[in-house]
Amino acid sequence: MKNLFSPFVTKGLSLKNRVVLPPMCNFAIDKNDGIPTDWHFVHYVSRAIGGVGLIIVEMTNIHPDGRITDKCMGLWDDAQIAPLKRIVDECHKYGAKVGIQIGHAGRKAQNAKDLVAPSPIPFNTDFKTPRALTAAEIKDTVLQFQKACERAVAAGVDTIELHAAHGYLIHQFHSPLTNMRDDEYGKDLTLFGKEVITAIKQVIPPEMPLITRISAMEYVEKGYTIDYAIDIARAYTEAGTDILHITSGGEGAIGSDGRPGIHAAYQLPLARKIKESLGIPVIAVGRLNEPNLANAIIGNEEADLVAVGRAILRNPNWVLEAAHTLGHEIDIPGRLDTGFRINR
Numbered sequence: 001m002k003n004l005f006s007p008f009v010t011k012g013l014s015l016k017n018r019v020v021l022p023p024m025c026n027f028a029i030d031k032n033d034g035i036p037t038d039w040h041f042v043h044y045v046s047r048a049i050g051g052v053g054l055i056i057v058e059m060t061n062i063h064p065d066g067r068i069t070d071k072c073m074g075l076w077d078d079a080q081i082a083p084l085k086r087i088v089d090e091c092h093k094y095g096a097k098v099g100i101q102i103g104h105a106g107r108k109a110q111n112a113k114d115l116v117a118p119s120p121i122p123f124n125t126d127f128k129t130p131r132a133l134t135a136a137e138i139k140d141t142v143l144q145f146q147k148a149c150e151r152a153v154a155a156g157v158d159t160i161e162l163h164a165a166h167g168y169l170i171h172q173f174h175s176p177l178t179n180m181r182d183d184e185y186g187k188d189l190t191l192f193g194k195e196v197i198t199a200i201k202q203v204i205p206p207e208m209p210l211i212t213r214i215s216a217m218e219y220v221e222k223g224y225t226i227d228y229a230i231d232i233a234r235a236y237t238e239a240g241t242d243i244l245h246i247t248s249g250g251e252g253a254i255g256s257d258g259r260p261g262i263h264a265a266y267q268l269p270l271a272r273k274i275k276e277s278l279g280i281p282v283i284a285v286g287r288l289n290e291p292n293l294a295n296a297i298i299g300n301e302e303a304d305l306v307a308v309g310r311a312i313l314r315n316p317n318w319v320l321e322a323a324h325t326l327g328h329e330i331d332i333p334g335r336l337d338t339g340f341r342i343n344r
Contacts, residue, residue: 010242011207013159014097015053015054015305017319018298019322021312023101024313025068027068028043034077044057048092048094050317053097056211060084060102064076066104067109069110075148081151084152084155084157085156098157099159099160102149102160103163106118107127108252116133117131124252132181138192153204159243160200160211165245166213166215170196175251197239209242212243214245233277247267271283271302282303285307288306291325292326324340
């Protein structure tokens, strides 16, 4: 029977366990240049030492005006490749595989000089109103996604995750709440996302799986539900997505107080339904912090991988602790094994 420490293989990606560190922004860039610092190096390498199977580096942006804040990472320039590669190479030494989330914040870019979106609808009353991208600018943005992914491949990543969730640019295109266009990108709300996926698949190795993260539910009035999300997921899968990372929330709306739940595994039913509907590997996320819960999700085949965020922020050795709790023998690097030999 599969468990949290069963290997996972898809295409050319082979993971030693089913634990994923999901992308979580550190907002730790020093010089407004998008280049990761020693903080990022220590943060990610410590999680590799702590046993994480797949580390997905935080949302890394395709354009300076596509960042959530000026403290976010970027891959719009070749100078950003080597510092990322330093992190990837060191994580590989400890058996972790490394992905990176590539995205654009769209109307949620807090410090953008030129704030853009599919349509001129602000995120909320505290944000500026974005201008609508022209069709030509959309094509150029697709190329920016493609170039960023080329740089990620040059940095040695094992997989790429496309951010199409949490109210960022691709989500803004496929949501009926934020895409009011009357051109081809308004007639087919998944067109932009599909074009980005197609462009990425042209520049990543054929054996490298592409992950797409989508919000499977919008917690606002007239927001889309899981049935619409399945249609989005199907469109992106047919375009070339190999793994779906299922999340929810973050879409934003003026005058709305909608929000996701906070109980354990609150998003798991969304991941399970998409897995059942499409038969594609899925990553589940959302307060899956207890080892027995995470293990049961894999054992019950409700998801293929489990993303553990806050708990691994608190404890870089969460995976080692989980193996100890569940009674699994795993390799523990360096002198860390001393802390687990309680009877000697």
